[in-house]
Amino acid sequence: MELRKSGISCMSDLYSLIYIVDLLEDKITPVWSSEEDDKERPKDLGANDQFTNLFNIDAEEKYKDNMVRFSNLTTLVERLRDRNSTTMEYVSKNYGWCRVTFIAMDRNENGDVDRVLFTIQLIDDEKRELERIMGKLESVESEERARNLFLGHMANEIRRPVGELVEYNNNILSVSKEKSVVRNANNIKELGKLLLFTVDNILDYFHVNAGQIRLSAEEYSLKEILEDIKLVTRLRLSREDVEFKLDVSPDVPDLLYGDPCRLKQVLINLIANATGHMKAGEITLTVYCKKLEEGRVHLLFSVKNKESGMVLRTKGISDEELAKRKEYRYLEEANIGVILAEGLLELMGSKLGIAPIQGESNNMYFEIEQQIHKN
DSSP: OOOHHHOOOGGTOSSSSEEEETTTTTTTEEOOOHHHHHHHHTTTSSSHHHHHHHHHHHOOOHHHHHHHHHHHHHHHHHTSOOOEEEEEEEEETTTTTEEEEEEEEOOOTTEEEEEEEEEEEOOOHHHHHHHOOOOOOOHHHHHHHHHHHHHHHHHHHHHHHHHHHHHHHHHHHHHHOHHHHHHHHHHHHHHHHHHHHHHHHHHHHHHHHHHOOOOEEEEHHHHHHHHHHHHHHHHHTTTEEEEEEEOTTTTTTEEEEOHHHHHHHHHHHHHHHHHOSSSEEEEEEEEEEEEEEETTTEEEEEEEEEEEOOOOOOOOOHHHHHHHHHHHHHHTTOOOHHHHHHHHHOOOOOTOOOOOOOOEEEEEEEEEEEEEEOO
């Protein structure tokens, strides 16, 4: 016991009070405590009654009952049956926040605790620092919520007049036959749709972050979705020297069951990001069937861009290093559409990946599982 006391006393820098408690004899052996605390300890009482007395005197009123229950040695054996320690915090009338711990020392052949180490650690400074940090975090979160609320409100405000603009433009198209007017009106129409899509992306971005988007499953034709994507993409690329290609594996089933709107939104955003500031080159959307099972299909979607005239090979840099640099640059350039795509894919149980392709290509991909719709 003296050797144990000597070894344990080295922890005195960490704890303001250390006792060895013999549960069989209901006895306390002090290892470390101040002279004043030890003088006030009612040594004529058993260990259990000493703890009851300690917390009745020292604990603030609202912590008193909990601490008396926690320090009850008659229930401690059961509480330490499947664990080596138990801890509780309370506010002391004299020292502020304290952490109290019972640590198992000796067990009998049945695994029951016979002797424990009892410690009290003063943690008032630790608690105050934690409260300060948590206060700052709450302030930052509050500011972020306010900023997101403002930006979401602004996006809603922008969407309304843009929608009206598209409607007015449709009226012009319905009554005018003049070629120049019709051409300009069509350009306004497409730009209006693009702006609406962008605003909807912003709104959905905030909704995803707030956990307010839910998937809506329905029957759909994958072929129709891909044709819509091809049309939208070609309209966006009409003024660029960029070719769009669609490569669909012949074993991919057409009629599926899932959320076609969100799938289309993910793909359009990835294609828009792949286009980036390309002036010439090609974008390829590839769909592979990785695995077909009864009633389900595992699909791989890949969006790859290849820009013409890009100089990526530099003397003295390995192909592996070039691939890494290309991947990092692609990640850094990710826009809100890609961030939204990542959030939507997470809802679908998927994840956006970036393939470390060497040379002139970037490749973003994801895998999803869909039910096969049977007529």
